[in-house]
Amino acid sequence: MLKKFSIIFKKPAIFRGLTAIFAFLLVVTLLAADLLEANRTMVDQALGTKSEIIITEEDEENPTLYTAFTPDEDILTDGKLDRTKNANTHTDLYTRLHEEGAVLLKNENKTLPLTGEGAEKPKVTLLGGGINKNYPNLRTALGKVFDVNPTVTELYSNSGLKYSAPNPGWALNKTLEFTYNLVEPSVAELRAVDPDFDSSFTQYNDAAIIVLVRGNGEGADYRPGTAGTQGGVARSALALYPNEKEIIKLATDNFKKVIVLIKTISAMELGELKDDPKVGAVMWVGNNNGEPAAAGIANLLSGKANPSGGLADVYARNSMSSPAMRNFGRYVYANVKEVGGAPYTFTGEGIGNNSASWLYTFTDSNGQTGTRLDTTTRGTRGTDRGFDAYVIQQEGIYYGYRYYETRYYDTVMNQFGAKTKTDTTGVYEDSKTEWNYSEEMVWTFGYGLSYTTFEMNITGLTWDKKAHEQIAHLTVTVKNTGDVAGKTPVQVYGQSPYTQYDKTNLVEKSAIQLLTFEKTKLLQPDETQTLTIDVDLQDLASYDYKKAKTYIMDTGDYYFAVGNGAHDALNNILAVQGKTTADGMDYDGRKQAAYKWSYDAERAENGVDAFTFSQSKAGVTITNQLQYADLNDYDGYSTTYLSRQDWVGTFPKSPVTDNNYVTSLKAEGKLFQHVTGNYIDVHTADKPDTAANLAGVKFGQETELKFGHMRFASFDDERWAELIDAMTLEELIDLCVQSGRGFAAVNSIGFPGGSLAENGPGTPSVSNAPWNDDGKGSAGDFSGFALIASTFSRELAHEYGRRLGNDSVLSGKPMMWRPGANIHRTPYGGRSEQYQSEDPVLTGIISMEESHGALQMGCIVTVKHFAFNDQEMGRSGVSTFMTEQKAREIELHAFQIAFEMNKYDTPEKDVGTLGVMTAFNKLGGIEVTAHKGLLTGILHDEWGYRGYIVSDLKDDLDLAPQLFKAGHGGYDWRDAGDLTICEDSEDFKYDAELLKAMKEIAHQKLWVFANSNYMNTVNGSSYSKWNMTWWRMAYRVGIGLSASLLGVSAILGVAAYIFKKKENN
C-alpha cells in the first residue's frame, strides 16, 4: 500500500489536477450557495422547505398564543376548518355573483327565460365554438336545465374542429394573427364533417344559444385596425367576425328564439345584434369559465334567477368613436435613444406614423426578418422598452358614457356644435357627418334589463350641511311593476351646470355622472321599497385646476336622477328641463325620476364656491399637486384638450390628418430631465447632508420592545418610534425595500418576516390550496372584477372581500395584490378583466366594499395600480399626460373612495384601506412611484392614507432613494434572500430627510402587519430563526468537502513536488 502511495507521490501532476478540479468544484458550490440564498423564498416554495421559521413561545407577558383573526363560523365544524363547507361557500357566492352580475341587454318577445311545457325541459341547440369549445362548463350546466342537441355538441367535440378567441394577454411578441385572429369553424367546415348536422335542429328548436368570446389579459392590448384578423372584419378584433355572423345567421334562419351571450370584458361592437329582430335576447355574462359561473348563467337562462346587473362600460357601435381612441397606442418619443428607450423601428400598419402600430421588425437566427407584436414586459426602468413611450389623454373627462351622454345632451340642447362630426378617416371611418346618439350607442353604462319591470321615483331630498361637507339624503321609491320577483340597482346620477366660469377656465362638466348606488332587496310583484340614499356632494364637485386650483361648485340649477343607466337618467333630467323627442331626444324621460335643486352656497363668490370642498376629509387644504401631469406645464410644449364648449374645434384629431397633432414628441429640457428619472434631489456621499441633520436620525437603540408587543397598536402609539429606532440602518433598508413576496426578518425588533404576499390577483391557485375540498372554490379562481362591479351590489362585493379575507387567514398570506381600480378608458385596454369599470364611482365603491370585507379578516389588500394604468402597451414608464381635473375626477376618484372608506368611519376610528400598489407608468414625465404630489400630497396628506405602499414588481428600483422621499413604500421584491440593493447603504445614509422618510415607511408597514392576520402567529416572544434545510446542508457539505479536498490535494501536491525534487537531486 505504502509502495503504491509512494508511486503516486512521485507524480505531483495528479495532485495538481485534483487541486484544480476541487478548486473548480469549490467555486461552483459557492455559486450554488449564493444563488440558493439569494432566491431562498422561491426555493422554499418550489421545494416545500422553510429556510426561516417563526418561533413563538409562551412567556409571562403573553401566556397563551392568541389568534388575532379567526375564520368565519360558516366554514368551521367544531372549530376546525371544514374544507367542504369552505368550498361550498365559495361556489355559492360565485354563482350568486353571476346571477346578479350578468346583464340582460335585449329580450324581445319574452325570449328569456326559457321554460318548457310542464315538466319538459326546453330543447336547445348550442351553436358556435364559443360555447362548445371555449365554455364547456356552460354547456354542462345548460345540460342540467335544458335538453341539449347532442348532434351539434358532438360535432364540435369530436371533429377536431378548432376554436380560439382573440386574446391579447401575455402576447409577448407573438404574431398579430396569434393574438387577434378568431378561429371559429364556418358552416362549410361544419358541413364538411357532418353534411346533415342541421337536420337535428328540428328536434331541438326551442332556442339556439351562441356565445361570443373575446379574451383579456395583462401584457398587451387590443389593437385598432384589422391586421391579424380574418378578412371582412370592420375596424378591429372587437367587431364581429364573418364566421361569427354566419353562425348567428344560421341560428336566426332556423330558430325562433336566438340567444347570444357575450363573454368578454372588452366592449365589442354589437350593433348588429341589437338591430337584428331575429336575435331575441342578448346577455353579457362576464368572462369566467368556472362551474359556479356557468351554474349562475344556466339559472338565469332557465328563469331560476332573474337578471339584475347593469353594464359597467358603454357598448358603442364603433369602438373607435370615443375621443380617447385618438390617443391610444404606442407613441414613441422622437429622441427615443436619448431618453433610454429601445432603439427599435416601429413599422407596419397602424393608425399613423410612430403611433399605434406597435410592431417591431426583427431578424431571427436564420436571417429571416419578420414583425412581432411588441409588448411591454419588465417592471424595471432603463431596460424596459416601454420607457420610450407617451400618451396624451386629450379627451379629458369625455370618455365612455361621459362622452356619449354629454354630447347627446348638447345635441338635444343644440349647442356647442355637438351635432357636427369631423375627421372620420382611416380606422375612424364613418360615413355619417352628423352626430346622432342612436347611431353611436348600442347599450350604455348602467343599462340592464330584468324579467320584470320597475318604476323608480325620487320622492324627497333633505340635507346635512357642514363647513366642508354637504350630504344629500335622497328618498327613492322602487316598485316592481312586473309579474315576477326581482332586484334592481338604484343608480343615482347628477348633473351640474356648465357655466361661463367653467368655459373660461376650462372646467369641464359631464352632462351626467354616477354619484352613488344601492340595490333593492328581492321585490315581489307590486312590492315597493323605499330607500334613503346619501349623496356626498364632494362627488359632484368639479376640480378647477386653472383658477381656483381646488374643487368648486358653481351656483345654479343641479339635478339628481335615477334610471336604468346613464342615458335613462339623463333623459329623465331632460324631461324636467322640458325637453321631449321633438327636441331630438330618442325617447321621452320621466320627470318623477329626476329632482331639481339649487346650489347657492353662502361662500360663493361670483357664482363659484371654492371654499366648501377645498378641504379634504382629513382636514387638509386641497390644491394643485400634479404639476407636469399636463403637457402644457412643460415650457415649450402645448396641446389642446377636448372642451365641451367646442366639440368640433377641440375634438382630438386623427394623427393621419392633423398637422398639429403631437405624433412625434421630443423630450427636451425639463421633460427630458423628468423622463430620464431625475425628480427629487438626494444627498449622496459627494454632497452629504449636514452632520446635525444626520445626527438626529438614530439607529440601533436599546429597547425591550418587540414587534409582537405592538399587536393591534394604534398608528399613533408612542412605542413605534422606540421600536423603529432599535433597527440598524441595514435592517431599515431591508424592510423598506422588501415589500412583497419575501420579507427578511428584522431580528433587532423580533419581526419574523416570511413570504407574505400572494402571487396573482387572488389567493394562491387551486392546485396548492389545501383548505379547499378537491381544489374547488378558491377565491383566486374568480377573476371577474368587472362582473362584481356590474352587480351594482355593495353587499356582494363586501361578501366577496370577506371570502378573500378568510382565504387569507387560512393561507397564512396576509397580503393580496387586489382589487384593480384603474379605469376602462377605452374598450381596447387588455387588462380590463382585472379592472372593473369605466366609471370611478362604481369602481371606487366596489373596491371599497371588497377591501373592507377583507379588512375585517385582517387581510391587507393593495388596491392597484396607483395610478393611470390605462393601457398595457408601453405601460412600463409610458408618460401619461392629462389635466389635473381629469386625474382627480376620474381615476384618482376611484382610488379615493376605496382608500378613504368614509362610509365605515366612526367617531372612534378612521377606517381605510391598508394597502396600495403603484403603477408602472409615469404621470406626465414623472414616474408615479416617485411622484411626491401624488403619493405625499394627495394620497398621504389629502386622503389621510396610512398603510402599505408597494411597487409593481421591482419597478423603478434604481430610483429607490427618490421613491422613499416621495412617499413610496418599497418593492414587490420576489425574494427575501436577494439583498443586492441592500448591501450598499451608501445610497441612503447621507440624507437625513430620506432616512426619516424610511423610518416612516417602516412605521406604516409594521403598523399594518400588527393590525393584520399576520399576528395570528406572532406575539412578543416571536422571532425568526434560521433553519437548516436539506439544500442548505447540501451546499455546505459541498463547500466543506471541496474546500477540504482542495486543501488536502494542494498540501499533498506541494509535498509531492518536494519529494520529487529531492528524488531528482
Place this chain on the structure above:
Amino acid sequence: MKEFFKKLSIPAYLLPVSAVVSLVAMIILFASNADPNYVMVGSTLVVVLSVLSIILFTAAFFLSGKIGDGRITAIVLLAAVIVTALCVYFTFSGKTDVFGSVIFSALEKGYPPAERACWLGIASIVTYVVATLIGAVAGFFTLSKKSK
C-alpha cells in the same frame, strides 16, 4: 522554436485549447450583450477575468515548455483554472435576471433580444466551464517531456 515544442507533452496542448475556449466564451458573452438593454451587470469584471484566464493558460503553456513542470507552472495553471471558474461564477450571477424573465417566467419569453441574452449567456457559461475543465484535466498530466 522547434526545441520549445519538442519539450512539450501532448497534454500540454490542452492549455492553449483552454485559452482559446476562454476566448470563445468571452466572445459569446459579448454577443449576449449585443442588445444595449440586456448588457450584463458585471461584464467588465468577467472580461478582465477572461483576459487573465487566457494570459494565465498561455503562460502555463509557455512555462511548461521553458522551465518544465515545476511549482511555478503548477501555480500558474491553478490560477488559470480558478480565474476561469470565477468567470463561470460571475457570468451566472450576472445573468440570473434574464434567466428569470425568460426561463422561469413568461415576462420576456419569446422576445428575441431577451432570448438571445439568455441563451447566449448560458452558452458562454457552458463554454467557460469547458475551458475550466480542460485546464483542470490538463493538470493531471505531465506537461513537459523534460519533467518525465
